[in-house]
Amino acid sequence: MSTLDPILVDRIQQAVRDLAAEQTAFLQQIVRIPSTTGTEGAVQVAIADRFRAAGLDTRVEEPRNADLAPWAEHITAEPDYSGRPNVIGIRTGTGGGRSLILNAHIDTVEPGAREHWDRDQLSGDIIDGRLFGRGSCDMKGGLASNFYALLALERAGYAPKGDVVLEAVVSEEDGGAGALAAVLTGPRADAAIISEPTERAIIPAQGGSLMFRIHVEGRSAHACVRDEGHSAIEAWAVLHRGLLEFEARRNREITDPLYAVHANKIPINVGVLRAGSWPSSVPEWLMAEGRAGMVPGETLEGFKERFLNEVRAISARDPWLKDHQPRVEWMDGQFAAAGIPGDHPLVGVVAEAHRAEAGSAPRIEGVTYGADMRHYILAGDMPCLLYGAGDVRLAHAPNESIPLAELHAATVTLALAIAGWCGVEPAT
Numbered sequence: 254m255s256t257l258d259p260i261l262v263d264r265i266q267q268a269v270r271d272l273a274a275e276q277t278a279f280l281q282q283i284v285r286i287p288s289t290t291g292t293e294g295a296v297q298v299a300i301a302d303r304f305r306a307a308g309l310d311t312r313v314e315e316p317r318n319a320d321l322a323p324w325a326e327h328i329t330a331e332p333d334y335s336g337r338p339n340v341i342g343i344r345t346g347t348g349g350g351r352s353l354i355l356n357a358h359i360d361t362v363e364p365g366a367r368e369h370w371d372r373d374q375l376s377g378d379i380i381d382g383r384l385f386g387r388g389s390c391d392m393k394g395g396l397a398s399n400f401y402a403l404l405a406l407e408r409a410g411y412a413p414k415g416d417v418v419l420e421a422v423v424s425e426e427d428g429g430a431g432a433l434a435a436v437l438t439g440p441r442a443d444a445a446i447i448s449e450p451t452e453r454a455i456i457p458a459q460g461g462s463l464m465f466r467i468h469v470e471g472r473s474a475h476a477c478v479r480d481e482g483h484s485a486i487e488a489w490a491v492l493h494r495g496l497l498e499f500e501a502r503r504n505r506e507i508t509d510p511l512y513a514v515h516a517n518k519i520p521i522n523v524g525v526l527r528a529g530s531w532p533s534s535v536p537e538w539l540m541a542e543g544r545a546g547m548v549p550g551e552t553l554e555g556f557k558e559r560f561l562n563e564v565r566a567i568s569a570r571d572p573w574l575k576d577h578q579p580r581v582e583w584m585d586g587q588f589a590a591a592g593i594p595g596d597h598p599l600v601g602v603v604a605e606a607h608r609a610e611a612g613s614a615p616r617i618e619g620v621t622y623g624a625d626m627r628h629y630i631l632a633g634d635m636p637c638l639l640y641g642a643g644d645v646r647l648a649h650a651p652n653e654s655i656p657l658a659e660l661h662a663a664t665v666t667l668a669l670a671i672a673g674w675c676g677v678e679p680a681t
């Protein structure tokens with residue numbers, strides 16, 4: 254049973270139904286405007302217009318590198334962001350309530366080749382209750398649910414007591430400079446929700462990742478006397494096996510219940526290998542690049558140290574590697590893990606809102622990928638979670654789509670979450 258006022262729930266459900274056609278048209282409009290990372294300007298004009306038309310205090314601000322500089326390691330900074338502003342729309346509360354940010358990133362990945370899609374990549378077509386197009390699920394649908402959650406709450410006759418801040422941010426897909434700028438220079442709030450496609454699971458914890466490059470040395474010799482050399486490939490095999498044992502040990506150590514659903518909580522993936530220069534020479538060099546996962550509670554600095562210690566320990570056990578220490582470099586793309594406890598009040602409010610809409614409890618779990626929530630938690634010291642309609646598996650693929658029924662359900666939940674977190678009073 255939900256503790257939310259059943260009249261409030263009924264009215265909000267009705268308001269979301271009343272606004273559904275308009276919300277769908279809005280989502281079609283913004284899906285049809287291309288906004289691959291780096292080219293978000295045009296869609297932001299359309300969104301700012303809509304925010305202003307809804308009477309929101311609307312701010313259009315480009316991220317500035319001077320603001321981002323202290324956090325540069327956490328994003329992939331571009332030389333500049335001109336023509337690529339964040340759009341922030343603020344509804345000032347009536348007073349006395351907690352404030353809430355509802356965030357969505359507006360950039361998308363590349364649409365990909367037309368022949369892999371059944372229809373135009375930005376069609377916005379609706380087929381069997383799903384709206385198709387690059388960005389429909391990840392995550393223009395999220396923006397449409399955030400915006401219409403506020404509009405539905407108001408149409409239902411309520412005004413939030415705390416401020417509600419709608420954010421459409423740029424540059425998430427390449428590291429999150431937009432959200433970071435919004436956190437550092439935009440309005441603060443008592444909590445933030447990012448409506449990434451989670452299939453309406455509540456995600457209070459996100460994984461981090463660190464990209465590494467390892468150089469392994471060998472000793473060259475002619476293949477006909479290969480025993481007189483030492484193969485860098487064979488030396489790497491020892492190190493790789495050791496890193497996989499490290500991964501298995503870490504998986505056994507991590508007891509956070511939010512990660513219990515994941516067989517591999519902190520994948521260590523080696524994605525690139527290069528070695529040697531000639532088939533009949535013993536390779537004297539090898540370079541491996543990979544990505545190691547982290548869970549909340551681990552810091553970038555702490556984990557780097559642990560990783561280096563592990564490489565040293567593996568090397569110390571091998572006769573060749575102990576005298577030829579592999580060299581580790583850190584690549585760009587270092588994303589800290591972040592999270593809030595599974596019993597945080599923000600989780601409680603969203604879970605309650607979900608229960609009131611769905612009639613059952615939501616899944617609450619951590620994820621092994623990264624998202625903008627780390628900026629809110631780590632740089633902004635604001636509690637944050639992910640919750641939204643759509644399936645992330647469709648997000649970067651051909652024929653990306655979002656089911657409209659799920660979008661409407663998420664919109665109801667978010668409107669109820671605003672009511673639960675910010676408080677409401679009858680609109681005058």
Ligand SMILES: [Zn+2]
Nearest residue numbers: 358391392449
């Ligand atoms: Zn996304």
